[in-house]
Amino acid sequence: MCDYTGMSSHYDLIMTSGYYDYDSIVDHLVRFEEVGEVLEIGAGTGLVIERLAKRRPDLDITGVDLTSAMLQIAKKRLAAFPKVTTYLQNVVTLDLQSTFDLAFSYGGVWYFVPENDHFSMISHIRDEQANAEGLERISAHLKPGGRLLLGIQAPHHDYSRPVREKMEYSQRITPITDGFRKYYCLSDGDGQPLMEQTTDYRIYSFDAAIELLDKCGFEYRPSSGDDAPLFLEFGKR
Ligand SMILES: C[S@@+](CC[C@H](N)C(=O)[O-])C[C@H]1O[C@@H](n2cnc3c(N)ncnc32)[C@H](O)[C@@H]1O
Numbered sequence: 001m002c003d004y005t006g007m008s009s010h011y012d013l014i015m016t017s018g019y020y021d022y023d024s025i026v027d028h029l030v031r032f033e034e035v036g037e038v039l040e041i042g043a044g045t046g047l048v049i050e051r052l053a054k055r056r057p058d059l060d061i062t063g064v065d066l067t068s069a070m071l072q073i074a075k076k077r078l079a080a081f082p083k084v085t086t087y088l089q090n091v092v093t094l095d096l097q098s099t100f101d102l103a104f105s106y107g108g109v110w111y112f113v114p115e116n117d118h119f120s121m122i123s124h125i126r127d128e129q130a131n132a133e134g135l136e137r138i139s140a141h142l143k144p145g146g147r148l149l150l151g152i153q154a155p156h157h158d159y160s161r162p163v164r165e166k167m168e169y170s171q172r173i174t175p176i177t178d179g180f181r182k183y184y185c186l187s188d189g190d191g192q193p194l195m196e197q198t199t200d201y202r203i204y205s206f207d208a209a210i211e212l213l214d215k216c217g218f219e220y221r222p223s224s225g226d227d228a229p230l231f232l233e234f235g236k237r
Contacts, residue, residue, distance in 0.1 A: 002124040004044070006197035008069035010186050011045050017163045025106050025151070026051040028230045032147070035101035036060060039141060041091050042108020042124070046074030046084075053081040062098065065108075066090040092130045094137035099146075103138050104231065106151035110135075112209075112232050113155040119232065121150070121209035123202040126179065131202070135216035142236040148218055149231040156182060167194070179203045 004011065016022070029038075029052055036059065040049055043063030053061055063078075063086040065071045071088050078084045087096065091109050105111065110131075112119040125131045138148060160170035166189035174181045179202040186195040204212065210220050218234035 002066070002199055004067040004197070004199075005069045007184060007195055008045070008067065008073060010195040011070065012047065012073070013163060013167075014169050014184075014186060015047060017169075018161070019169075020047075020107060020153070022047055022051055025230055026055055029102075029104065029149075030055050032102055035147075037098065037100045037102075037143075038062070039064070039096075039100040039103040039138075040108065041103060041105040041110075041138065043074055043086060044070045044108070046077040046086070048106055049074070049084055049086075050077050050081075053078070053084050057081075057083070059083060060098075061085075062087065062096065062100070064089045064091065064094065064096070091134040091137060092125065094134070094141060096141055099141055099143045101143055102147050102149065103142060104149040104151070106231075107153060108151075111151045111153055113153060115155065115206075118206040119152065119209075120206060121204040122179075123204065124199070126200055126202045132212060132216055135213060135218070139217040139236055144236065146236045148213075148234040148236070150234070151231055152229055156180065176200060 025048055038059050038061045040063040043049055043065045049061050049063050061084045063074060068088055071086055074086050109124050110121055112121050123131055125134060156173045158172050160168055163169045168187050170185045172183045181198060181200050184197045185193050187193050213234055217237050219237055221233045221235050223229050
């Protein structure tokens with residue numbers, strides 16, 4: 001199980017200081033004018049949902065995440081939005097009393113990174129069977145014709161960068177069987193860690209990812225005409 005408790009209290013600072021471009025993520029999501037019910041998988045502290053709910057107050061938005069400490073922050077952030085609901089759930093056993101027009105994950109459970117002329121899929125879930133179960137649970141929660149959007153982000157590499165005065169974020173990547181281990185660290189001006197987290201990820205080749213998604217009821221819908229796509233799109237069969 002992939003737990004973000006270690007990072008939760010510093011997550012917003014790290015992510016909103018250039019790690020993800022939340023406004024562009026939401027620019028993409030609001031294009032789907034016809035959808036009414038939306039699910040975010042791995043909603044974290046609610047940074048995407050907050051922006052989406054502001055831009056599209058008509059949407060019913062549900063967020064799920066398995067890390068209680070992340071979801072507590074999301075609940076506070078999202079308390080003012082009456083059409084937003086969050087649940088502490090592992091996507092592998094997802095069980096909600098609703099179905100959705102659109103499910104998405106950005107940096108959440110599954111995402112894609114460019115590799116040569118293709119993409120690899122990265123999963124927070126290490127176990128093959130659990131990946132299939134999670135995707136099947138998503139499919140079961142989508143309405144007929146529903147869409148699944150999985151985010152595209154830059155490949156992981158080692159680096160350090162200042163986050164604010166006297167604080168530095170750094171990450172280190174180490175290969176492991178079928179994936180990589182990522183060490184996240186936020187340190188103070190004296191180099192003392194304020195936050196440390198180590199997370200193991202699984203890597204799927206593009207073909208293996210498409211095959212897995214296909215088995216779980218999703219067909220790949222390659223996009224056309226988007227120079228810098230932020231999501232890959234899959235349709236529920
Ligand atoms: C990098 S954060 C992304 C959060 C959010 N989407 C954002 O853009 O800020 C990944 C989140 O996925 C959650 N997560 C990982 N595996 C999960 C699973 N199996 N079920 C539900 N949530 C999961 C983690 O707890 C973490 O909050």
